Amino acid sequence: MIELRDLTKRYGDKTAVDGLSFTVRPGTVTGFLGPNGAGKSTTMRMVLGLDAPTRGDVRIEGKHYGELKEPLNSIGALLEAKGVHGGRSAYNHLLCMAQSNGIPERRVGEVLEMVGLHDVARKRPKGFSLGMGQRLGIASALLGDPRILMFDEPVNGLDPEGIHWIRTLMQHLAREGRTVFVSSHLMSEMAQTAEHLIVIGQGKLLADTSMSQFIAENSRTHVRVRTPEPQRLLDVLTTEGLRPAAGAQGALEVDGGDAARIGELAAAHRIVLHELSPQRASLEEAFMRLTAQSVEYHGHAPGGVQAPPEGAQVAPGAPQPPPEGPQAPPGGTQAPPGAPQAPPPGGQQAPPPGDPQGPPPEGPGWGEDWQRRRRR
Amino acid sequence: MSTQQHNGQAAPAQPAAAHMPAPAGTVPPAGAGAGQQPGQGQPGQGHWPGGIAPYSSPIPMARTNLGHALVSEWTKIRTVRSTVWTLGVMFALVVGIGLLSAVGLSGDFTGMPLLSSGLFGLMLGQICVITLGVLVVTSEYGTGMIRTTLTACPQRGRVLLAKATVFFLLAFVMTTLACALTALINSALLSDQTLPSYERGSELADSFEGGKLVASGSEWLGATVGAGLYVALLGLLSLAVGALLRHSAGAITTMMGVVLLPLLMAMFMAGKALQDVRDFLIEYSPLNGLASLYRIPMTTDQDATGWPLLGGLAVVTLIVFAAAYALLNKRDV
Numbered sequence: 001m002i003e004l005r006d007l008t009k010r011y012g013d014k015t016a017v018d019g020l021s022f023t024v025r026p027g028t029v030t031g032f033l034g035p036n037g038a039g040k041s042t043t044m045r046m047v048l049g050l051d052a053p054t055r056g057d058v059r060i061e062g063k064h065y066g067e068l069k070e071p072l073n074s075i076g077a078l079l080e081a082k083g084v085h086g087g088r089s090a091y092n093h094l095l096c097m098a099q100s101n102g103i104p105e106r107r108v109g110e111v112l113e114m115v116g117l118h119d120v121a122r123k124r125p126k127g128f129s130l131g132m133g134q135r136l137g138i139a140s141a142l143l144g145d146p147r148i149l150m151f152d153e154p155v156n157g158l159d160p161e162g163i164h165w166i167r168t169l170m171q172h173l174a175r176e177g178r179t180v181f182v183s184s185h186l187m188s189e190m191a192q193t194a195e196h197l198i199v200i201g202q203g204k205l206l207a208d209t210s211m212s213q214f215i216a217e218n219s220r221t222h223v224r225v226r227t228p229e230p231q232r233l234l235d236v237l238t239t240e241g242l243r244p245a246a247g248a249q250g251a252l253e254v255d256g257g258d259a260a261r262i263g264e265l266a267a268a269h270r271i272v273l274h275e276l277s278p279q280r281a282s283l284e285e286a287f288m289r290l291t292a293q294s295v296e297y298h299g300h301a302p303g304g305v306q307a308p309p310e311g312a313q314v315a316p317g318a319p320q321p322p323p324e325g326p327q328a329p330p331g332g333t334q335a336p337p338g339a340p341q342a343p344p345p346g347g348q349q350a351p352p353p354g355d356p357q358g359p360p361p362e363g364p365g366w367g368e369d370w371q372r373r374r375r376r
Numbered sequence: 377m378s379t380q381q382h383n384g385q386a387a388p389a390q391p392a393a394a395h396m397p398a399p400a401g402t403v404p405p406a407g408a409g410a411g412q413q414p415g416q417g418q419p420g421q422g423h424w425p426g427g428i429a430p431y432s433s434p435i436p437m438a439r440t441n442l443g444h445a446l447v448s449e450w451t452k453i454r455t456v457r458s459t460v461w462t463l464g465v466m467f468a469l470v471v472g473i474g475l476l477s478a479v480g481l482s483g484d485f486t487g488m489p490l491l492s493s494g495l496f497g498l499m500l501g502q503i504c505v506i507t508l509g510v511l512v513v514t515s516e517y518g519t520g521m522i523r524t525t526l527t528a529c530p531q532r533g534r535v536l537l538a539k540a541t542v543f544f545l546l547a548f549v550m551t552t553l554a555c556a557l558t559a560l561i562n563s564a565l566l567s568d569q570t571l572p573s574y575e576r577g578s579e580l581a582d583s584f585e586g587g588k589l590v591a592s593g594s595e596w597l598g599a600t601v602g603a604g605l606y607v608a609l610l611g612l613l614s615l616a617v618g619a620l621l622r623h624s625a626g627a628i629t630t631m632m633g634v635v636l637l638p639l640l641m642a643m644f645m646a647g648k649a650l651q652d653v654r655d656f657l658i659e660y661s662p663l664n665g666l667a668s669l670y671r672i673p674m675t676t677d678q679d680a681t682g683w684p685l686l687g688g689l690a691v692v693t694l695i696v697f698a699a700a701y702a703l704l705n706k707r708d709v
């Protein structure tokens with residue numbers, strides 16, 4: 001369990017983390033989301049006692065980090081910046097960490113095996129690829145078999161198989177009763193992994209909610225209808241108790257409507273339809289709406305298209321018309337696979353639908369396959 | 377320390393049978409207050425979501441102490457190439473230059489104490505030890521390893537102490553060995569000297585016994601253990617400077633300045649007016665301390681043994697260390 005109380009960090013004039021209070025609980029994967037510069041990494045460094053808070057307090061199992069008797073057994077962390085000496089072999093890197101906490105040496109071999117680095121154990125990390133470096137970081141986090149795991153953007157640089165593996169691993173670790181706290185920019189990624197969600201923007205807490213609740217509130221569905229006789233259709237739908245609203249380019253958007261029923265109604269009244277399509281706002285959009293005001297670093301798409309949608313911070317539950325083209329969030333061209341899908345209902349650990357790969361490799365399995373491919 | 381038995385379980389890969397996934401029925405209803413999950417009491421009251429017990433590792437854990445930190449730092453220092461390189465080059469310089477100068481000087485009257493030519497190699501060799509001392513700390517900052525180190529051992533003072541101890545012992549042993557070897561070479565090749573008649577009354581005449589140049593016990597001590605201690609202390613000072621500056625090039629440059637500048641400045645201070653400043657700079661120059669240990673001090677005080685300067689260096693090192701410790705605890709990493 002990680003508890004933050006009014007945690008604040010200022011660097012000069014810049015307030016990186018601003019009065020954060022939340023609790024990360026064991027037994028679930030807790031996603032930590034926020035746009036670039038929101039203060040996620042800073043928060044994580046403060047959890048580890050690396051940066052001292054300007055104000056407030058963070059505790060691990062009730063203690064400050066410095067009071068932990070066997071830190072690596074309490075919490076294992078993968079930080080954003082690589083914490084590895086490039087000239088010391090992967091094995092020796094893990095060995096010196098293990099020794100500093102009195103962890104038996106054979107555990108080093110175990111974690112190397114687990115992340116699939118056993119073949120390069122004696123190689124220097126200087127020559128490692130991004131993904132290999134990330135694997136070594138994950139191995140260090142797992143070294144002390146800790147009760148709490150904290151990962152700062154763990155999927156960075158991992159191949160699809162590695163992403164799948166880390167996702168499964170995190171859920172597996174949570175199921176064993178551990179606390180898993182993982183940061184990401186990608187809502188869709190989190191939707192498949194996390195059961196609980198903490199969203200921050202410009203250092204402030206924006207949401208602290210369960211994933212299922214977030215999805216229920218934010219993945220608004222509607223049906224888009226286009227017709228040459230919009231006024232007639234509007235009347236028909238309104239009399240039937242539906243609430244159509246004017247959408248973009250003369251289309252009508254029917255909230256919570258059933259496409260089949262609308263089609264039948266139109267046919268019954270002999271109204272020509274040019275389009276009838278169910279639309280689903282992606283979680284990515286919901287996330288962007290939530291953080292729109294706190295995004296500091298905007299990208300500007302050519303042609304003056306604005307990156308984040310205009311919508312101000314949405315009060316949860318208050319549906320807002322999504323920006324045009326719900327399936328293509330501006331700024332992010334591809335709607336990530338599985339984005340709109342609900343994750344397995346709370347606590348259920350079945351692999352999320354829409355996963356590209358076959359059955360999830362359990363624990364150490366992933367590395368073996370990666371090794372096989374590497375040897376080819 | 378690291379030899380406890382692992383109880384033979386492949387730890388995290390094994391699913392605990394008792395840990396069933398939470399039943400789907402416990403999904404929080406929409407509208408539940410943010411941050412509070414149903415079925416859960418106040419934090420710290422021992423209620424876990426879905427009835428999952430907190431994880432407990434089968435790996436035996438020890439309460440960490442300085443011993444763990446020392447073992448860890450020993451592993452670190454012996455597993456990077458910079459250690460092998462700097463100490464190897466130091467050894468080669470001290471012994472190599474010692475051997476060359478002894479061969480070159482042998483046969484003639486040198487006019488110097490028996491072991492003193494060991495100084496030349498060590499003046500270069502100490503730069504290697506300084507470099508290693510700096511790198512022990514700054515390489516961790518340069519690579520980000522320091523975050524890993526301080527996460528594994530949040531007691532920063534303990535980390536600094538462990539690093540200092542391991543480095544100091546290693547540097548002391550290696551430098552003393554190199555100096556002792558050089559002293560043996562000098563003593564073997566240079567003791568066959570005849571005292572010229574014009575030197576009859578000089579101090580050096582006391583060092584001749586039975587027609588051979590010999591070194592007294594205290595000369596031996598100064599040229600081996602004394603020199604080793606002195607250079608290892610200089611390395612320790614470098615380590616502390618490295619911890620203060622957290623930057624390799626900056627710390628090495630600073631240490632070069634500390635070692636060379638007093639003497640260089642003194643060389644350009646001609647004239648009577650600056651006589652006192654010049655004498656002061658020469659007397660307290662780190663190089664003079666080393667030279668005095670070899671009994672060829674750079675001042676007119678020919679009785680200087682170098683030990684008082686070594687004590688002074690130890691005091692300075694301690695002060696810089698205290699500053700490094702205070703800052704290390706205060707700063708973010």
Ligand SMILES: Nc1ncnc2c1ncn2[C@@H]1O[C@H](COP(=O)(O)OP(=O)(O)OP(=O)(O)O)[C@@H](O)[C@H]1O
Binds near residue numbers: 014016037
């Ligand atoms: N050591 C530092 N000195 C000064 N400013 C800092 C420091 N570390 C972080 N910041 C500032 O604090 C803010 C938060 O940074 P942080 O790295 O925590 O964001 P983040 O949420 O991890 O972003 P990203 O998603 O890009 O990783 C940024 O604006 C950054 O410029």
Ligand SMILES: [Mg+2]
Binds near residue numbers: 040041042080152
């Ligand atoms: Mg970050």
